[in-house]
Amino acid sequence: MVTRRDLITYTSFSMVLSALGFTPAVFAAQGLKLGTDTPFSFEGLIQQAKESAKSPYVAPQQVPDSAVASINYDIYSKVMYKPEYALFNEGVSRFPVTFFSVSNLHKLPVKMAVVENKRAREIIQNADYFIFPDNSQGALSAVKGNVFSGFRVLEHRQPLNKPPVKDWVSFLGASYFRAVGELGQFGVSARGVAINTVFGDTKEEFPDFTQFWFESPEKDSDRLVVYALLDGPSVCGAYRFDLQRTQGVVMDVDCVLFLRRDVGRLGIAPQTSMFWFSEMAKGSASDWRPEVHDSDGLAVLTGSDEHIWRPLNNPLQIRVSAFSDNNPRGFGLMQKQRDPESYLGSAGYERRPDLWVEPKGDWGKGSVQLIEIPTDDEIFDNIVAMWVPEHEAKAGSEHQFSYRMHWLADEPYPSTLAxxxxxxxxxxxxxxxxxxxxxxxxxxxxxxxxxxxxxxxxxxxxxxxxxxxxxxxxxxxxxxxxxxxxxxxxxxxxxxxxxxxxxxxxxxxxxxxxxxxxxxxxxxxxxxxxxxxx
Known part of the structure; x- marks a missing residue:
């Protein structure tokens, strides 16, 4: 609760900081150290990606193994970001942003910046922003430079000295991100782009989001706009994410990709999920539960308004299915089975979100492609769904796509048919x-x-x-x-x-x-x- 004293103090400081060139939204990040301001716009970011794609790829530098050797999976799950350093935890925003530390699982540090009035100020990162259990940060505290590996958007402001607030969006690892559905559970993940996923003998690439910019939100807005720069051996791209908290989560995505070299399978709006088994076809004695999966089928709404439902498989060898189309109206990995008894209370699978991609503009000819990879455990994401354009993805080419992602408990536009x-x-x-x-x-x-x-x-x-x-x-x-x-x-x-x-x-x-x-x-x-x- 904001008291009158808090409001007066905030207003007074806002007036002083505004006179010095700072604004209330940037003041909301005052606990963080910020660098000098530079011009920023999405158009400028697109140009930056275009110019970068003309040069050979240079892999970003990871933190030394010695700096994160003690931060394993168990320790990482207990690392807490200090709420006093949360971005937008005070002021006009409803949704603060906190950050993930690098670890022995995520060694690539990512740059972060705050944008206000088309001016960006980079966040000066520091291991002191985190609370590590049992002094497990070890050598990380001595690292000079970036130590953030990703970020999460919280449901509401984080009070000091209180348990962590649940997040509704997170970006972590390569170009992966995810959101909760209307049932309050994470599950299926998305990616910025998929490069050569299961394409002959070509090794799959996983480009990285190497920098994010957070646009200072308007007062009490239910939206947060985030920009990202993607970089990899075959592609460089600029992204704009308009994140909106609704009954689930809605994301409007604009991306422009520039290819450094030929790509055999260019996956747009890719989704990744897990399907081990269902009651439809369960191997004998594989597990005690009737079903284990984050998603159980692929739904497609074609350009000719045909609704398609395709149950998933866990095959003995990799299978790729292609659903050819022209200007698709939507597709997504769905969790149709919502009965808790089907999962016997395990991991909340009945609450996993559906993820529906709604294309904007002219996507032309191509196919929704479904990739099913064998798995013998629920810890592996073995399902991929994405749009693959018909035209070849050649070095030097440019690709623009806009789409809306719905993280819900059902398709946003279900069929009126049975x-x-x-x-x-x-x-x-x-x-x-x-x-x-x-x-x-x-x-x-x-x-x-x-x-x-x-x-x-x-x-x-x-x-x-x-x-x-x-x-x-x-x-x-x-x-x-x-x-x-x-x-x-x-x-x-x-x-x-x-x-x-x-x-x-x-x-x-x-x-x-x-x-x-x-x-x-x-x-x-x-x-x-x-x-x-x-």
Whole structure:
């Protein structure tokens, strides 16, 4: 609570500092040491990135290993940033900014600066801004130079001598960042750009955000504008993030990329998540929980207004799927299963956010690409989704993209048609007649108002197609316990080990009733062995 004395003191100091060329918003960072001011604008940052891309890449210098040797994962989780040094912790802003220290996991220091009236002042970094447990900072306190590895935006101002305030956005490591959804949980991550992710024998690159600029916010604003410079061996880029705290988090992103060399797979608005297993296809005795994943499917809204739902796989080998499109309207990794019993209270997976990317302007032709990488544990992010433009990404080329990111509990623009629900797999055939051990039965649920209005004897057709194999026993029926849910069953008979691309939607006459379910069936990972008699 701000007292009258606080207000008078703040106002008096603001008047004095304004006369000296400082403003109230910069005064909000008075605990931090700031450098001299220099001109700043997004246009200038774009020009800086363009000029830098003309020169050979020079890797930024990391802090010495000896300086962070004692700051391991366990210690790092206990390091606290002192609230008296929080950026915007006083004054007009609702959302203070605090910083992460370098560690033996994140050795690259990142420059930070405050922007006011198109003038930027760099934050002079110091290990004294942090509280390290058991004096674990060791040699870091002797480092002369930058020691911040990233930042977080807090939900509200941080009182002194109180427990840390929860954050709603964080940027940490390479070009990774994440935000909470409306259920208050972190999960899926995003990146500034993806370079050659799973592209032949080409090694993937992870460009870094090497500097951030924080624009002084307006009074009581629910927004925070952050600028970033991205640099890597193949690319240099300028970013503008308009972060807004809503029921979840909304980010408006503008980026301009300049390529130093050819890129085989240029991933725009990439997302990274974890999918180990679900109840749909769980390996025997792999884990005691029914499901473990941050996301369970990819949703796409095409330029022709088709809603697509694609459940995720944990394959035995890397799989890349491409959904070709022209000017997509949106895509994202979603957590559709929200029942806590599906995860048995583990890690809050039912509260993981959905991340929806909404393109702005003309993105042209390309594809939403989904990359699924094998994993045998929940600690690895093995799922990537991104937009890959059709045109080649050549050295010397420039690429501009604008988009909005929605971190929510569902798609921001859900289909008015029936939506895909649970997918189940089992042995093909019927009890007592499992004659083909390679056959698989699929059950896909659909739900929504358009189905709720139909009687149980309504004639609904399931339009099913497979890239290979034979489809049999296609049925659609209504769940007796829920008038808004219908189930589709079909058997797939297929030989060989190559993937099968499946596609399904519901219709009645000429009227489409549902969004489109798509799935990549992997026979060599999913086919059951024949049962042996006892």
């Amino acid at each position: 939506r895909c629900g649970i997918t189940r797999l089992g042995r093909g055939g019927n009890p007592g007649a499992y004659t083909d051990p390679a056959a698989r039965k699929f059950m896909v649920e659909f739900h929504g108002d358009v189905l709720e209005q139909l009687p149980a004897d309504a004639h609904i057709d399931a339009v099913v197609s497979a890239s290979r194999g034979t489809l049999k026993d296609i049925k659609v029926n209504k769940l007796p316990s829920d008038k808004g849910h219908w189930r589709t069953f079909f058997d797939l008979h297929v030989d060989g080990k190559e993937p099968v691309e499946l596609r399904l939607y519901l219709k009645s006459g000429d009227k489409t009733l549902s969004e489109t379910w798509m799935y990549q069936y992997l026979p060599f990972t999913s086919s059951p062995k024949p049962l042996q008699g006892v």
